[in-house]
Amino acid sequence: MRRIRHLLFSASAATALAAALLAWPASDNAQAFPPTPKENVLNHLRSISGNHIISGQHNKEPASAPGQYTQQVKDVTGQYPGLWGGDLMFTPADVANRQRVVDQAKTEWANGSLVSLTWHVCPPTGGSGCAFEGGVKSRITDAQFTQTVTDGTALNAAWKQRLDEAVPYLRQLKDAGIPVLFRPLHEMNESWNxxxxxxxxxxxxxxxxxxxxxxxxxxxxxxxIWVWNVQDNPAGGWSNYYPGDRYADVVSLDVWYKNHPSSADYQQLRSIAGTKPMALAETGKMPTAALLESQPRWAWFMMWSEHLRGNNSNAEIQAAYFHPRVLNQGEFAPSSAASTGPITGLAGKCVDARASGTANGTVVQLYGCAPGVAQTWSAAGDGTVRNPHSGRCLDIAGGATANGTAVQLWDCNGSAAQQWRHDTSTGALRNPASGRCLDVTGNTSADGTRLQIWDCTGGANQRWALPG
Known part of the structure; x- marks a missing residue:
């Protein structure tokens, strides 16, 4: 079963001080995610596009309980989502309580989750707070809208003043070094707003x-990080709402007309996104294995608040969170560059490319640590472990998944046989496709012992310290 051990260690993983897709050891007083520029988050989203997806959970009103639905995820799965979603909200009481939302965002980032904010914003024709019906969900006239988007008009000034009401809260996150996946004016192809x-x-x-x-x-x-968003309205024509590549950092879809995006939905959004990350910004049904296989470009999914349990069984929630493609809190970190150095394991010895070989099929073994190219490895957010000297990746021979399959060097190709995740609580380096761990054959520390994959046991021969 996938992630049995991860579940056993979920309490420590949820508060891990350094957690990453390939996470390096950190000092005890370090945050899981340190302050970082937004480009590092975008780099990570780009790197996982096509091979992984980050789990997300939205938390709707009230602002006084900004983590209630993420806690429900933990209750069901034993894990926290890799992406926390919040809202700057609209009712007067929630507007007055925005600080709670910002404080939760800081906590989530410190615990190792990305941060997303949307805003059900009140129209510029009224006050800062409003009801949903008749406020957020309303219609202003064409003339009023034209004034809102025309510089120098009263409504344009009112709109910018409305935006300024959020600035003190967003600036707190900027000052803390927290990038925000910001999704304003969502579902702009819909008429409800x-x-x-x-x-x-x-x-x-x-x-x-x-x-x-x-x-x-x-x-x-x-x-x-500017997230542009439409809903899966069958009328199509989504590109007619696109603000241009200079304005959108991420292209996203809300899925409400159906359980999951159709192939046509996926292709329509891909045609708009180009090379930009794509996301399922709202959904009421958990993604399935079939969806993740057929539509691999989604960088995250965001389950909408009460739909978590109201529209999904516990088994469906668990299946999504335990899927090999899905990254939860503690399983990735936004990083601009790989860390390079030795990988140490049993008896303090190192992962070694035999005889400093560079050819495909070169044996990967355990050997006494010594400076040199054979024991230099680079690991980054795309899940690969590379030997810079050869330019090749740590690879499971033949893409096999059976116990005892040898590990070797091979051309980096992005395959499942070259994906590895480091569990900081146990030291295990696991291959998600097989569910097995990097293992020293026979639990012997003799120089030249070949490395393989084997059922994850938590033994000393499966504990690895990655470069940092």
Whole structure:
């Protein structure tokens, strides 16, 4: 079974002080995610595109309970999501309590989860707080919308003032070095909200552009990662709402017309995204193994609050969180560069490319540690372990998954046989596709002992310290 041991150690993993897809040891007073520029998060999203997806859970109102649904995930799975979702909200009581949301975002980041914020924002024709019905869910006139997106008008000034109400909270996250996956004006191809259903260059996309220009440009919030979003409306034409590559960092889809995005939905969004990361920003059903296999470009999924348990069985939730492609809290870290050095294991000896070989099929073994190219390894957020001297990756021979399959050097190809995850609580280096761990054959520390994969046991011959 996948992640049995991860579940046993979930309490320590949830508070791990250094956790990563390939995580290096850290000092006891380090945060799981240290302050980092937003580009590191984007780099990580790009690196996992096509091979992994980050689990996410949204937390809707009230602002006084900004972690209630992520806790439900923990109750069901024993793990926390890799992405926490919050909202700047709209009712007067929740607007007045935004600090609780920001404090939760700081906590989630410190615990090793990415942070996402959306905003069910009230229209500029009214006050800072409003009801959902008749407020967020309302329609302003075409003339009022045109004024909102036209510089120098009263409603344009009112919109920028509305944005400024969020600046003190977003700036706290900037000052803490926390990038935010920011998803304003979501589902802009829908008519339920006051900002949506206005295609073309002067419509909803223009409001998105003004919003980014004001917050990122005028107010200097360079920690915001701008997530553009549409709903899976069968009317299509989503590109008519796209603000342009300069304004969208991530392209995302909310899935409400059906349980999962169709192949046509996926292809339509891919045509807009190009090389940008893609995400399932809202969903009511957990992704299935079939979906993750057929639509591998999604970088994260975000389960919508009450739909977690209201629309999914415990078995469905667990199946998603335990899937080999899915990254939860403690299983990845945004990083701009790989850490390079030796990998040490049993009896303090090192992972070694036999005779400093560089050819495909070179034996990977345990050997006494010594400086040199044969024992230099580089590990990064894409899940691979590379030998820089040869340019080849740590690979399971033939892509096999059976106990005793040898580990070797092979051309880096992004296959499942070259994916590894380091569990910081146990030291295990696990291959998700097989569910097995990097293992010293026969539990012997003699020089030249070949490395293999084997059922994860927690033994000393499966404990590895990665470079850092």
């Amino acid at each position: 006051w900002w949506g259903n206005r295609p073309g260059p002067g419509g909803s996309a223009r409001l998105f552009q003004i919003t980014r220009d004001h917050l990122a440009g005028t107010r200097g919030l360079d920690n915001l």
